[in-house]
Amino acid sequence: MADYAFPHRHLLGIEGLNRLDIETLLELGDRYVELNRQRVKHVNSLAGQTLVNLFFENSTRTQGSFEIAGRRLGADVVTMPIATSSVKKGETLIDTAMTLNAMRPDLLVIRHGSSGAVKLLSRKVDCAVINAGDGTHEHPTQALLDALTIRRRVGDIGGMRIAICGDILHSRVARSNVACLNILGAEVRLVAPRTLTPPGAADWGATVFTDMREGLKGCDVVMMLRLQQERMDGAYLPSAREFFHYWGLDEEKLSHAKPTAFVMHPGPMNRGVEIESSIADHKTRSLITEQVEMGVAIRMAVLETLSKNVHAGAKA
């Protein structure tokens, strides 16, 4: 695998990747985990290259994670303040892309509130584009960091039973994770009320449950999703209280998973809504802070891999 050449120019989603692509990134990620635990966390593989962070949606952890990843690889990192930029003045997304492209960045990290927006931008620029989350479509680096976390702490993902719980309908993390975990051979379960289960989810390569206890039965890993405030007001769910009662992760519900089961959450958490604090902070079972650590490592792996390709002229 060491001489496998990652064939993609952009990272727009997990869809379109194969097992080898994913494992190549995970192995490189493994190496950067070790680097990041040294006192000097710096290499120069991206020296002289420009990484632009373009976040049309607010983000602290993903944006910070990409910034740190870029700096540790020696890139010049620029984060564009979108809130005050010309987007507010009515410039179209494509005009913004053309303008940025003219500044000749090498890597462009984009988050946007609309599904498909990152792909739209990727068609208009010459650099490598990394999707840091587009609407309710995909968030590939989250799925990769989750896979890296599971692989390192729990073991081989092949044959593992993993439940993803909560607001699947509006979750790009769920879409990317279902795809990624399926490729790596896991048995994936989705646990959610009907109003938050996407139509056709049963055909995603996952089993759908509405009863959380049943869904968690025998699981090695339980991944919780963030429930947005605006879903709780009676439109999709009657109340946060009722949601927690049936789909919030507490000791009792977790007891239906394997006794050794681990708990994950992409953050930021709503404590007491989708997850109880005692579980989120559990010393041995919660992998939540470790996910953040893996995030920097996997993003370094992605940035380095794509920067090689953009200069070698890889397709799509």
Place this chain on the structure above:
Amino acid sequence: MTGRIAIYNARILDPASGRDEKGGILIENGVIADVGAGIAKTTVADVKIDAKGKALAPGLIDLRVKTGEPGAENKETLETAGEAAAAGGVSTMVVMPDTDPVIDTVALVDFIQRRAESVAKVKVYPTGGLTLNLDGQKMSEIGLIKEAGAVFFTNGDRPVEDAGVLRRAMQYAASFDALVASRPDTTALSKNTVMNAGAFAARLGLRGTPPEAEWIALARDLMLAETTGARLLVDCLSTERSLGAVARARKNGVKVSCSVAAYSLFFNELDVGDYLTYCKVQPPFRMEADRMALIDGLRQGIIDAVVSAHDPQPPEDKRLPIAEAAYGAIGLETLLPCMLSLVVREEIPILDALRAVTSGPADLLGLPQGRLAKGAPADLVLFDPTAPWACDRDDLNSRSKNSPFDGRKLEGKVLRTWVDGETVFERG
């Protein structure tokens, strides 16, 4: 236009009479003077046109065209829409009232007629807003506006939500035997949606319009048509189930007709593919089973008209992430090729395909055109029914280029279009 024009050596296609034969047409003073095998090279005429065996049919009648005039001329004007229509073999277009201002007064109906008369190459008929400013609250002057020349009344793409308002407007319209068109849509279900609801939309992470949005509104509209006795045109239905509902209502004596957007016969939801904003339309591209059922409905004559649903949108409203992009697709120039492509692909016989864009809509509005009959206006189209081509949006005449057919392969090419015996388009 004075003088006699003979078009000979043609394949005459006339859905009204069921004619599909070799022959020609003789035009005198803008009117069809004779049709049939008797028209030949030897016929006495001032102008003789050799059709070289190509197809000659009535010019198309398109019941659903939006331009941007008045109010959004950057999208399309009556003049540019007329150019597009002529190039598409459409000799009559019915324009929707959702402009700025809304066509909801006699004066504005008059404006459209005069403006079209002076700038548009093809015949233009206005429609009237069913409610003032299309806000769904107060009915417009249906009687006077009808007398001024509006061919039907519609709330366009803003369905009347208040059933009480719609019921009274339909009752009132029935007193003038005015045709009321309604696109069945429940905005509570279709608001902020991008495409058909279902597994594919969920995968793309896009909000979908469930078919119930159409079914619920259609059930209401049919019920009101039945109780008020108004003539109802179900505008752009898109699902198999709706077609069945219309057929049943008609069988029960409800005065109901229906139209389908040409794109609904050609595309299914999968064509939205990679977030193509040109494929963001209302009603959305539905499932393949719906598309096939609509074609079957066309063959069985349940569908009275196929419309282009021409809705021009400029790049600044379309070159956006799909959730933020405007709805709408242009269609005037692809209406006939779309139908002919279905014929070439053996999905529908040619006369059934043509009926829904000629005599079907003409009968619905009581127009003399749309047929190759002695005394009918010489609105004609000459076309090659099988010529293959690839649609490039930049080659289209419409001022806006938002065509879902962009980059797709089509069969059938318009060669020449006449309105009242005058050539309004000829392929160079």
